[in-house]
Amino acid sequence: MDSTLGNQKLYDRDFIEWCEVTVSQLKERNFEHLDIEGLIEEIEGLAKRDKRELKNRLTVLLAHLLKRIYVESPENFNGWELTIREQRRQIQGLLNDSPSLKPYLREVLDTVYRDALDDVRFEYQKTEFPDSWELNFDSTALLSENYWEEQ
Structure with missing residues (x-):
């Protein structure tokens, strides 16, 4: 399974864990696995x-x-x-x-x-x-x- 797709599902299933995974991916510069749609939604929400x-x-x-x-x-x-x-x-x-x-x-x-x-x-x-x-x-x-x- 594509990890980006997995992150999108994680976003819907457990928001806190999604945040922790996303922060970890950002710190590691692991941009290819980021849930971009989730990030966009959260930044707009802020x-x-x-x-x-x-x-x-x-x-x-x-x-x-x-x-x-x-x-x-x-x-x-x-x-x-x-x-x-x-x-x-x-x-x-x-x-x-x-x-x-x-x-x-x-x-x-x-x-x-x-x-x-x-x-x-x-x-x-x-x-x-x-x-x-x-x-x-x-x-x-x-x-x-x-x-x-x-x-």
Whole structure:
């Protein structure tokens, strides 16, 4: 049996073992036996995973920014600000690890804002939130400014 075909079956049968075999083959420069299709699928999946994580963290960040700016609930301010700090830290880490995600961040901001807006409008139905982000939407500002201090 062709070992490449065997690696493809291993990929479906035992992912961890497939990873170990693939790493071993790469270290040994044994390229002819690599499961190229499996490698392509995994590398594409890594990029999608990081994009998905960025979108999810941005949604949480924007939702908490909206709450902190527009919801008058001082007893919750500290918790919201802690969440804002953590999401900013994690987003900055993603951008530091993969600077090519920065254009993607700008690309998805409108979609992410709509998702965050939908969440906070559901949670705080008596609070008026703007239909569009009215403050500085630059990624640097988004990851650093305390917008609520400007109100």
